[in-house]
Amino acid sequence: DSGVTQTPKHLITATGQRVTLRCSPRSGDLSVYWYQQSLDQGLQFLIQYYNGEERAKGNILERFSAQQFPDLHSELNLSSLELGDSALYFCASSVVGVGSPLHFGNGTRLTVT
Amino acid sequence: QQPVQSPQAVILREGEDAVINCSSSKALYSVHWYRQKHGEAPVFLMILLKGGEQKGHEKISASFNEKKQQSSLYLTASQLSYSGTYFCGTETMGSTGGGNKLTFGTGTQLKVEL
Numbered sequence: 001d002s003g004v005t006q007t008p009k010h011l012i013t014a015t016g017q018r019v020t021l022r023c024s025p026r027s028g029d030l031s032v033y034w035y036q037q038s039l040d041q042g043l044q045f046l047i048q049y050y051n052g053e054e055r056a057k058g059n060i061l062e063r064f065s066a067q068q069f070p071d072l073h074s075e076l077n078l079s080s081l082e083l084g085d086s087a088l089y090f091c092a093s094s095v096v097g098v099g100s101p102l103h104f105g106n107g108t109r110l111t112v113t
Numbered sequence: 114q115q116p117v118q119s120p121q122a123v124i125l126r127e128g129e130d131a132v133i134n135c136s137s138s139k140a141l142y143s144v145h146w147y148r149q150k151h152g153e154a155p156v157f158l159m160i161l162l163k164g165g166e167q168k169g170h171e172k173i174s175a176s177f178n179e180k181k182q183q184s185s186l187y188l189t190a191s192q193l194s195y196s197g198t199y200f201c202g203t204e205t206m207g208s209t210g211g212g213n214k215l216t217f218g219t220g221t222q223l224k225v226e227l
């Protein structure tokens with residue numbers, strides 16, 4: 001158990017809808033990362049937060065947004081969903097923002113129908 | 114930019130050795146290695162920092178050539194439990210400063226057979 005909690009485990013929704021994925025980092029970790037993994041694909045970096053502030057951005061679509069709250073949990077919001085957004089979304093946390101191992105949650109599997 | 118991993122896949126017999134390579138065209142702060150089993154979350158194996166520091170599991174070894182921006186993961190005396198997909202992640206400083214952008218390669222599928 002990595003100590004990173006992601007909810008929900010599965011989400012099934014229709015195209016055009018909006019969903020929110022939630023992540024609670026390991027106790028003591030200040031940095032949260034979001035990754036998207038499509039079927040049998042690699043891990044695509046979306047965004048990183050450190051202590052509530054956005055610190056690095058990857059190939060995150062404009063329809064996607066994220067934030068990290070004062071209690072350090074993070075939410076990833078996906079809107080105007082398309083079939084291609086179906087994927088496994090991982091959250092990871094680390095102690096600090098640089099040079100620290102990432103600890104991944106079990107992921108949220110999103111299916112857009 | 115995504116780091117390049119090689120090979121894409123490798124099949125070993127138990128007890129054999131393997132090397133997985135990772136290269137980047139960018140100056141790196143660190144290189145991470147993770148293993149992911151099918152349907153599970155990636156698990157941290159090792160991090161190699163600029164300047165030579167390493168953190169990771171005792172049974173895993175890796176190298177980081179800072180001049181060439183290349184890293185290699187060495188798997189020796191492989192066991193069935195080593196099977197999975199290995200990802201290298203390359204860390205560069207984030208565009209907003211103070212953070213890092215950890216970009217993963219496409220992965221190397223490793224299968225260990227009896």
